[in-house]
Amino acid sequence: MTAPDTSALDAAKYVALTTFRRNGDPVTTPIWTVQHMDGWACTTGPESGKVKRLRHTARIEVAPCDFQGRVADDAPRFLGTGRVVTDRAEFSKISKAVSKKYWILSTAMDLWEQVASLFRTRETEGAVAWTVDGPA
Numbered sequence: 001m002t003a004p005d006t007s008a009l010d011a012a013k014y015v016a017l018t019t020f021r022r023n024g025d026p027v028t029t030p031i032w033t034v035q036h037m038d039g040w041a042c043t044t045g046p047e048s049g050k051v052k053r054l055r056h057t058a059r060i061e062v063a064p065c066d067f068q069g070r071v072a073d074d075a076p077r078f079l080g081t082g083r084v085v086t087d088r089a090e091f092s093k094i095s096k097a098v099s100k101k102y103w104i105l106s107t108a109m110d111l112w113e114q115v116a117s118l119f120r121t122r123e124t125e126g127a128v129a130w131t132v133d134g135p136a
Contacts, residue, residue: 046126
């Protein structure tokens with residue numbers, strides 16, 4: 001079997017990541033994504049919904065999308081397997097890659113988080129990674 005053509009994911013600025021609740025309901029979130037190892041990854045809060053859902057269901061779907069998470073009708077969609085990144089060194093690589101690719105937005109988000117942390121406890125950082133198994 002040949003590997004699926006994932007060039008659209010490689011080129012995408014935003015990706016719609018769909019994770020699944022225990023009852024099977026899909027939840028789609030637009031994310032910043034970077035290539036990582038044999039797949040892709042993104043940073044997220046360690047207690048975010050996508051992390052909680054991936055802890056019990058590794059099945060994911062991904063597709064290129066716009067900033068608001070809208071997926072074009074003709075966009076390629078992929079099925080995959082996701083995982084929560086727990087290794088600190090791996091997280092650091094993902095975080096650096098995200099900061100490099102999205103440096104302006106990432107810097108703005110970091111500044112916002114620093115200001116917000118004055119008023120609440122800041123979450124430690126987390127990440128999720130995934131590989132594509134085939135077309136959806």
